[in-house]
Amino acid sequence: MEHTPAEECYRRIEKLQHALQEQNLDGALILYRADLFYFTGTAQQAYLYVPVTGESLLMVKKDFERAQKESPLRHVVYLPSQRKVIEIMKSFGCYQPKAHIGMELDVLPVRHFRWYQEHFPEWQIVDIGSTIREIRMIKSPYEIDLLKQSARLQEKVFSNIAQELKPGISELELAARIEFFARRSGHQGGVRLRGFDQELFYGNLMSGKSGAVKSYFDGPTGGPGPSPAYPLGAGWKIVEENEPIFIDYVGLYNGYIVDMTRIFVIGSLPEKLVKAHQVALEIQEALVEAARPGAVCQDLYQMALDMAESSGFGAHFMGYGEKVSFVGHGVGLELDELPVIARKFPVSLQEGMVIALEPKFIFPEYGTVGIENTFVVRKNGLEKLTQFEEQIIQL
Amino acid sequence: MEHTPAEECYRRIEKLQHALQEQNLDGALILYRADLFYFTGTAQQAYLYVPVTGESLLMVKKDFERAQKESPLRHVVYLPSQRKVIEIMKSFGCYQPKAHIGMELDVLPVRHFRWYQEHFPEWQIVDIGSTIREIRMIKSPYEIDLLKQSARLQEKVFSNIAQELKPGISELELAARIEFFARRSGHQGGVRLRGFDQELFYGNLMSGKSGAVKSYFDGPTGGPGPSPAYPLGAGWKIVEENEPIFIDYVGLYNGYIVDMTRIFVIGSLPEKLVKAHQVALEIQEALVEAARPGAVCQDLYQMALDMAESSGFGAHFMGYGEKVSFVGHGVGLELDELPVIARKFPVSLQEGMVIALEPKFIFPEYGTVGIENTFVVRKNGLEKLTQFEEQIIQL
Incomplete structure (x- = not known):
C-alpha cells in the first residue's frame, strides 16, 4: 500500500x-x-x-x-x-x-x-x-521507483512462463496460468487506457498465426480473443511446437504500468523469423543508442523504419498490410501515455520520460516476433527497466 | 466462437x-x-x-x-x-x-x-x-441463451471456490485462483461498464471487515483493492476463520455478463450475520415473487427496503452510513445496464429484461452478507439463471 x-x-x-x-x-x-x-x-x-x-x-x-x-x-x-x-x-x-x-x-x-x-x-x-x-509525461524519481517495482513483478511473471508452456495447452489456459502468477503477486488487474473505447485485459498472448491476427486495437498485433464480442488477445487456439509464442503483457503494481514482450518457442522457428527477431533486437539497440534527451520522436521512428526496410523485412514491420505508424509509446498510470515514438510526432525526448519500445515483425503465415521493453529517459540515454532474456526463448 | x-x-x-x-x-x-x-x-x-x-x-x-x-x-x-x-x-x-x-x-x-x-x-x-x-434492455431468446452459457460458466467457477479456500490465504491469492479457473474456461476477462470512468476487474472479493470498506464504485460494497491507485476489490488482507468471505464475481462468456454473489466462511459466523443473510434471502424471494411484467422498479426497491427495515437490519441494507439506493440492475453486454431496481425509477418490468438482484447487508465491524443472482423476466415471473447454493457456505 x-x-x-x-x-x-x-x-x-x-x-x-x-x-x-x-x-x-x-x-x-x-x-x-x-x-x-x-x-x-x-x-x-x-x-x-x-x-x-x-x-x-x-x-x-x-x-x-x-x-x-x-x-x-x-x-x-x-x-x-x-x-x-x-x-x-x-x-x-x-x-x-x-x-x-x-x-x-x-x-x-x-x-x-x-x-x-x-x-x-x-x-x-x-x-x-x-x-x-x-x-x-515526465515522471518524478518517486514514480520511477514505482515503475521499477512493476518491472520487478513483471520480470518474475516472465521468469515463470517457461515452466507453464507445454504443447497442447490452449492460449487461454496459458494466459490463465500467467495471469494467476501475476495476480497472486499483487498485479492490480485492470489496465487503464485513456483512448476512447480502448480496452486491454492484461495484455496479448498469441501463438503462431494467431499472433498475426489484426484487431481494433491501436497496436501492431491483436489476436483473435475468446470471441467476436471480445476480439483481442488470447483465444482458443492450441499452442503447438515450432511456432512463435508471442507474449506482450503489462506489469502493473501500485498503479504503474510497464510493458514487455518476449517470444517463446517449443522447438525452433523458421530461419526467417529468427532473423527478423535479430533485426528487432538491433532496432531496439539502435533506438537505445539514439534516444537521448533532445532526440526527436519522429526521427527515432524513422530510424527504426529505415532499419527495418534495409533488413529486407520492411513489409512486416509493425504490421503486415495495414500497419501502425509508431514503434513506442509512453507508459505510466495509463498504457497509452505520451510521448509516442511515431511518424509526425515532433516532440523531443526529455529526462524522466518513460517509454515502451516495441519493434515487431508480423508474418501472416507464421505469427509475430520482436521485443518490447520499458525504459526511462536519463541524461545520458535510456535506462532499461524490464530486464529479461531477449533472445527467442527456446524450450 | x-x-x-x-x-x-x-x-x-x-x-x-x-x-x-x-x-x-x-x-x-x-x-x-x-x-x-x-x-x-x-x-x-x-x-x-x-x-x-x-x-x-x-x-x-x-x-x-x-x-x-x-x-x-x-x-x-x-x-x-x-x-x-x-x-x-x-x-x-x-x-x-x-x-x-x-x-x-x-x-x-x-x-x-x-x-x-x-x-x-x-x-x-x-x-x-x-x-x-x-x-x-430487452433481451432476445438468442441473447438469453448466451446469458445461460455465462451462467453455466459462473456456476462452475463458484463450485470450485470451496476447494481453494484455506485460512491464511490472501484475498489476492484467492482471487487469483478463482480467476485462473474462470479464465481457462474461456472467461473473456474485461468487464464492460458504460458509466463514465467506472472500472471493475472480474468482481469484488473481500474477507471480514474488508467487505465493508466503501469505495468510489457505484455499488453497496467496495473493498480496499491492492493499493490506493486501484482501490477496489481484493487486497492484501489474509482470509481468516469465522468471518464472511464475500465473493461478488461476474460471469462473462461470448460478451454476456451474469452477476452473482455468495458468502463463504471457514468456521461459522456471528448469529447477527446469519440472520441478516436469511433476511437477504427472504428479500430475494419476495422480489422474485413480485417481479412480474408490469411491476414497477421503484416499488420493488421500496418493498426490499421495507423488508430490510422491518427486519431490524435496515441501517445495514445496501451500505452502512452512505448507502446506494438500488437493489438490482440490468446486465447484458455491460454490467450497468437498464433497468435499475432503484428509488425514483418508475419503469415497469417487461418480458426479456435481465436483472441482477443483490440484497446485501453491510456490518462495518464484521463485513458483508447477502446474495446476488441474475434473472430473466418471464411472462409469469423471474427465471433464475445463476443456480448455486444460496445459504452461507460453511467450510
Missing part, C-alpha cells in the same frame, strides 16, 4: 498551475480517475479544483474517509452531491464567476459536459486533457 | 429505426464498441450508419476482414480514415445534408464530438445513448 507523499502531489499541482497560467485559465476541475490519483494520491470519486494560484480543494463524494487517509492534500472536504461543487468552492473562497476553467474534455462524455454547462453557465470550459498528459 | 445471426442484428436495427422515427431523426451513427457489437455482430473499430429507413452501412476501419467475417450485415465496407465517413455514406446514397443524427453522447468524449461538429457541420447531433440502452 503505497501512499503518495505530499511533496509529490504539490509538485505536480504546481506544474498544472504553471500551465494554467500560461493558458490564461483561472483554474482546473479534475475528475478523471487516473488524473485525480496523479494529483491527489486518491482514486476515490472526487473533484479536484486547482486554482491558478493558491491552495487546491479536493471535494470527495465517495468514499470521503478513504480519500482523507489516502490524499496528503491539505484541503479535503466532503461533497454530498455533484451540484454542490460551486457552493463548496464558494465557501472555500476559490469560486470566481465568469472563470475560464480547464477540464479533461478528451475523456469527459458530452452528456456530462452539458451538465456542467447547464449548472455552471458562467464558466468558460476549456480542454486541458493534453496539458495534463504532457505534465504526466 | 459465437457469431451473431443476421436476423438478430436486423431485428435490433429495426428497433433502433423505429426509435429514430419516433424521435424525428434521419439516422444514427454508432461507434461505441458494446453498441456496435450489439447491432452488427462485430466489435472491430467501425462506424455503423443506421438510416431511419432502409439498409444500414457498416464502415470498418480496423480490422476490415474480421468485421466482414463476423458481421452478417449486407453492407460492410472498408473505411480508410474517419474523415471519409461522409464520402462513403454519399457513395452508398445514404448521406443527407442537414440531417438530424443520433450519436452515443452519453459515452462520446467532448473532444471527439467536436471533431464531428467541425467535419460534419451540417449535422444536428442528438444524444441517443439512452434510446440504445432502452433497446438493449
